[in-house]
Amino acid sequence: MPDLLVIGGITDTMHARLEAEFTLHFMKDIADFDAWAAEHGSKIDAVATNGHDGVPAKVLDGCPNLKVASAYGVGYDAIDTDACVARGVKVSHTPGVLNAEVANTTLMLLLTLYRNFRADEHHARSGAWQTKGNAPLSHSPDNRVIGILGMGRIGQEIAERLQIFNPTILYHTRTKKELPYEYCADLTEMAARSDVLICITPGGPSTEKIVNAPVLEALGPDGMVINVARGSVIDEAALIEALQSGKLGKAGLDVFEKEPQIPNALKEMENVVLLPHVGSATHETRAAMGKLTVDNLLQWKKDGTVLTPVPECAHL
Ligand code: NAP
Ligand code: 8YV
Numbered sequence: 001m002p003d004l005l006v007i008g009g010i011t012d013t014m015h016a017r018l019e020a021e022f023t024l025h026f027m028k029d030i031a032d033f034d035a036w037a038a039e040h041g042s043k044i045d046a047v048a049t050n051g052h053d054g055v056p057a058k059v060l061d062g063c064p065n066l067k068v069a070s071a072y073g074v075g076y077d078a079i080d081t082d083a084c085v086a087r088g089v090k091v092s093h094t095p096g097v098l099n100a101e102v103a104n105t106t107l108m109l110l111l112t113l114y115r116n117f118r119a120d121e122h123h124a125r126s127g128a129w130q131t132k133g134n135a136p137l138s139h140s141p142d143n144r145v146i147g148i149l150g151m152g153r154i155g156q157e158i159a160e161r162l163q164i165f166n167p168t169i170l171y172h173t174r175t176k177k178e179l180p181y182e183y184c185a186d187l188t189e190m191a192a193r194s195d196v197l198i199c200i201t202p203g204g205p206s207t208e209k210i211v212n213a214p215v216l217e218a219l220g221p222d223g224m225v226i227n228v229a230r231g232s233v234i235d236e237a238a239l240i241e242a243l244q245s246g247k248l249g250k251a252g253l254d255v256f257e258k259e260p261q262i263p264n265a266l267k268e269m270e271n272v273v274l275l276p277h278v279g280s281a282t283h284e285t286r287a288a289m290g291k292l293t294v295d296n297l298l299q300w301k302k303d304g305t306v307l308t309p310v311p312e313c314a315h316l
Helices: 012-019 030-043 057-062 081-086 099-115 117-125 128-132 153-165 187-193 213-219 236-245 283-303
Strands: 003-006 023-026 044-050 068-072 090-092 145-149 168-172 196-199 224-227 250-253 272-274
Touching: 012 023, 012 283, 030 044, 030 057, 044 283, 057 081, 068 283, 081 090, 090 283, 099 117, 099 153, 099 196, 099 224, 099 250, 099 272, 099 283, 117 128, 145 153, 145 187, 153 168, 168 187, 187 213, 196 213, 213 224, 213 236, 236 250
Parallel strands: 003 023, 003 044, 044 068, 068 090, 145 168, 145 196, 196 224, 224 250, 250 272
Antiparallel strands: none
């Protein structure tokens, strides 16, 4: 049986399916990896990993016979695909199966921000309803201008699910798409026209801090930013400054620059909703992601191909 190195946690179902087809090895502490790899690294044919841990350079160096890396997640900014291609390592990910869940999470952030549900929940739970009377009024999510940064699989699902709120949808990407939404070539101009900016691009160098101070300030004091992409997409220091100074109204964040750390400044603000990177984190969606992660490895074992390669590895 081929040897598979598992990086990070896997579900019991994934474990059972993989154990039947591969000899499993589990990465414990990356600090001890070199010593482990000196003895076992050359046996490793395959890696199962996730979007957070990726495939560290130490693993590529320490496993010279690695042929395939299957990632549990669609974003693969933690994987150096150039280095993988150079070594002939096929990288796969889990596109599509999480679109609906991430779109649901985005809509829940949008509703929580507009309807002020965090404060309302506290009002109900704390007894303030009895002692102080009714909670303050909030704002409606209906009829808003919503700018979407990134209009791929998930961006399109978000736009479709938003339709119940009768929005005007704008979007910014590097290339215009054949879609019934207005394309904006300039991100700052799109932000200036939007009530809400939803970020759903990949991470990595091309989107690093693309949402910077001018973009955030263009959204304005009544504007909102929602980030379900990667923490690296927003300049977090500029975001904190804009929220503290009132240049930006509110933020809904599922992702952060240095996960799992969240800056105290963000935790202390009432106009921010924070989630611990749970965009896809339901039993149903994670089961689908786990299935595709394993299916890719089984396909590779069968015929050397993977079902859903990342685009950079599609030619391998
Ligand atoms: P996708 O189908 O590849 O779509 C990516 C979109 O981003 C495309 O429209 C692309 O259009 C645009 N884009 C890429 N680089 C850009 C740039 N430099 N500037 C502007 N637009 C850019 O990917 P997806 O499946 O929708 O997933 C998107 C990302 O969501 C993932 O990579 C991941 O980081 C994140 N995600 C987060 C969670 C979560 O739990 N919060 C869950 C799943 C995914 P162009 O190529 O034309 O620019
Ligand atoms: C996961 C994600 O939380 O798919 C992605 O890109 O960010 C999330 O679905 C992450 O990948 C876990 O591995």
